[in-house]
Amino acid sequence: MTKEQINKLLTAGQFPEPCNPVLVETHISWVVIGDHYVYKIKKPVHYSFLDFSTLEKRKFYCEREIALNKRLTEDLYLGVQPVRLLSGGYIIGGEKGEIVDFSVEMRKIDNDLQxxxxxxxxxxxxxxxxxxxxxxxxxxxxxxxxxxxxxxxxxxxxxxxxxxxxxxxxxxxxxxxxxxxxxxxxxxxxxxxxxxxxxxxxxxxxxxxxxxxxxxxxxxxxxxxxxxxxxxxxxxxxxxxxxxxxxxxxxxxxxxxxxxxxxxxxxxxxxxxxxxxxxxxxxxxxxxxxxxxxxxxxxxxxxxxxxxxxxxxxxxxxxxxxxxxxxxxxxxxxxxx
Missing domain, CATH: 3.90.1200.10 (Aminoglycoside phosphotransferase (APH), C-terminal lobe)
Known part of the structure; x- marks a missing residue:
């Protein structure tokens, strides 16, 4: 996805839960924070130390992220959710629409516990x-x-x-x-x-x-x-x-x-x-x-x-x-x- 598409997801997108999403951006990810869940979308970037340049690679690393993090966490990493384009709008999850990207779905935790x-x-x-x-x-x-x-x-x-x-x-x-x-x-x-x-x-x-x-x-x-x-x-x-x-x-x-x-x-x-x-x-x-x-x-x-x-x-x-x-x-x- 592009930053423009991410902004469209934030302002007019559909999520598995009704929420008021907030965006946190890093140099390799967009992290969309909802009321109860978090969706981490990898940027389509290619550096010397990582390669998220294709849709297939981003899906692979989403799945990899969940598998590796489950070694140390419980009930925090929930699964991979597709990001779809349907009727000009973006949707996380669901069965209809073209898959344009993937997200790691996580349970939102109170950051006072960090x-x-x-x-x-x-x-x-x-x-x-x-x-x-x-x-x-x-x-x-x-x-x-x-x-x-x-x-x-x-x-x-x-x-x-x-x-x-x-x-x-x-x-x-x-x-x-x-x-x-x-x-x-x-x-x-x-x-x-x-x-x-x-x-x-x-x-x-x-x-x-x-x-x-x-x-x-x-x-x-x-x-x-x-x-x-x-x-x-x-x-x-x-x-x-x-x-x-x-x-x-x-x-x-x-x-x-x-x-x-x-x-x-x-x-x-x-x-x-x-x-x-x-x-x-x-x-x-x-x-x-x-x-x-x-x-x-x-x-x-x-x-x-x-x-x-x-x-x-x-x-x-x-x-x-x-x-x-x-x-x-x-x-x-x-x-x-």
Whole structure:
């Protein structure tokens, strides 16, 4: 679908339930939020890391998204609904009309239960962290082990931050260029120095088919926590070391000023699934946290490029700067050893 067609769906479309739909747009999806249900429609885009360019591919990845997310959620992902064109109007669901696209249908959940919303209210408890650690550790224990992965893939992704250096230098300050250059240098040295550790972890089954995007915005803290919105569009982003997986969540907690919760999660998780047993593995965990801060800095820089106004651009760049500083803190820990 196009943005024009999406707008027509919003203003004059038909939904399985009567509702007043609201649109949330990302760089790869249109998310139409109704009163009780949510419909996620993939944009017809083709990037180096994903391909939603054809109707068939979008249907495939809708089905893939549901199958993968059902591993960690209950009664949240409901199914794939066609988007149809009938008599000049757009309909989600039904049997009549030409299928023009597909949507992932989800149950709408109160966002007050999202972890990132709860954190500023200081309403995330020790029991929440324990239950979340239990959920993730159990998932990691039972998900598929991957034995054939590129050990230097993460280094390549880390180095991609260099492509954003010009805008970050220009828009934030020139010192960010030195921070990025040094981080890339330390990353290259660390991965080459620890190739035996990375190889052993791959051979010993610590690289698994994970969630891939485990941060606080993607977790509903029910009594049985529900991590959602895992990565379906690229297996390499999801099939990672389990330490890389939990590093994203812990980096996110560190960024929110809750290192206490980050440390608590690691303790609970590692007691249940001992994935970090040595000083070298702890250093690897810190490296993965630097990588996750790196990725967040890059993503926010890209968002700043496409911001609709200067206020929005400034906000994204401010967040990017914060993640660069956090990345630098982690890099300093690696460099101090």
């Amino acid at each position: 972890m990132d919303v709860m954190l500023p209210k200081n309403s995330v408890t020790k029991d929440d962290i324990r239950r979340l650690a239990e959920k993730i550790a159990s998932f990691h224990k039972h998900t598929t082990i991957m034995y054939d992965k590129d050990l230097f893939d993460i280094q390549k992704k880390f180095n991609d931050l260099g492509s954003e250096k010009p805008i970050l230098i220009e828009s934030i300050n020139r010192s960010m260029g030195a921070v990025i250059d040094r981080a890339i240098k330390v990353s290259n040295e660390f991965t080459h120095k620890n190739i035996s550790l990375l190889t052993n972890r791959l051979n010993n089954g610590y690289v698994r088919d994970c969630h891939g995007d485990l941060h606080t915005r993607n977790i509903f803290l029910f009594p049985n926590p529900q991590p959602f919105d895992c990565i379906e569009f690229n297996d390499d982003y999801r099939q990672i070391d389990v330490l890389n997986e939990i590093a994203f969540l812990c980096m996110d907690l560190d960024a929110a000023g809750r290192q206490d919760l980050s440390d608590l999660f690691v303790k609970f998780y590692n007691d249940l699934f001992p994935a970090m047993r040595t000083a070298e593995e702890y250093q690897l965990f810190v490296y993965y946290k630097s990588y996750r801060a790196n990725i967040r800095a890059k993503v926010n820089s890209l968002r700043a490029r496409s911001a609709g106004n200067e206020t929005e651009k400034t906000d994204w760049l401010r967040q990017s700067e914060g993640y660069l500083k956090l990345m630098e803190q982690y890099i300093n820990l690696l460099n101090s050893e």
